[in-house]
Structure formats: structure tokens, C-alpha cells
Amino acid sequence: MKKLFLLRISVFIVILMINGSCGESPNYLYIYDLRCENLVQPLGIDTTIPHFSWKLSSDRNGVNQKAYRIMVASDSLMLVEGKADLWNSGKVNSPASVMVRYNGKALQARSLAYWKIGVWDQNSSQPVWSGISFSASVCCRRPTGQALISVYLAKKETLNVR
Secondary structure, eight states, X not given: OHHHHHHHHHHHHHHHHHHTTSOOOOTTEEEEEEEETTBSSOSOBSOSSOXXXXXXXXXXXXXXXXXXXXXXXXXXXXXXXXXXXXXXXXXXXXXXXXXXXXXXXXXXXXXXXXEEEEEEETTOXXXXXXXXXXXXXXXXXXXXXXXXXXXXXXTSOEEEEX
């Protein structure tokens, strides 16, 4: 289990390093500051229905988001291959980019979810894709309503914070 976890983290780091250099994205539109529950690559969130946010930047004036597509997978390699086993929103004609609600398969407590965003502007026929981000350890709520956040450590230990 430890080796599998370390392998997945290693693959994810490699993907992050090469992700910016191998896309068909127009060089005038950039997706950045990807957030899940208003956190950048959180190590723990207390919901199984997260919300996603992102920002756009452009070297050109008047460039606006016209549509988006969110893809969420249990493995980062799936997203590299253009597949999503947890959620594929499909093209959504909307300028929304703040707290967009997850609407996919039920997420399990203490799991990893990798995601990326595709954005269309008024001139694009294909989406511009973000890098791959992740949300680790989607957590559950105790019956008392207190959030239990578990962060996986490399040594198979779990740190519980109440």
C-alpha cells in the first residue's frame, strides 16, 4: 500500500512538471489558481460534494470564459488520457468559475481525487486545459457534526484533527 501511494505521488509530480510544456492551449489564455473548497490542492476537506474554483488570465483584451468542462478521476493518469471515472461535466455553457459544485459519483472518505478544468473563450473551438490538481483525503462528518480530517502520511500513519 505504501509503495502504491508513493508511486501515485511520484507520477503526479512528474505530470505536474511536464504538464505546462505539452498542451495545445493557445498561448494567450491561462487557467491558474485551481481551488477545491477554496483551498489549493488541499490535504483534507470535510465534504464529499466539493466545489471547484479557478481563475483566467489573458495577454489579450476582451477574452472571457464562455464555457467550461470539469473532469475528475481517481487516478491522475486517467486525466492525462482524457478520461474521468468520477465526473465529466461535459461542456457547460457558463461563465461560472467560482465554487462550481461537484456533480459526479459519490466520493469515498479518505480517498484521492484528481481534477482539471477545460475552458472555452469566445474564439476557441477546443478547450484550453489547466494542469492537473488534486484533493486528498475527502473526509466524512461524525454524527455529532464535527469534521474529521485525516491526512495520509507516507508511513501509513494517519493524523486525525478534530
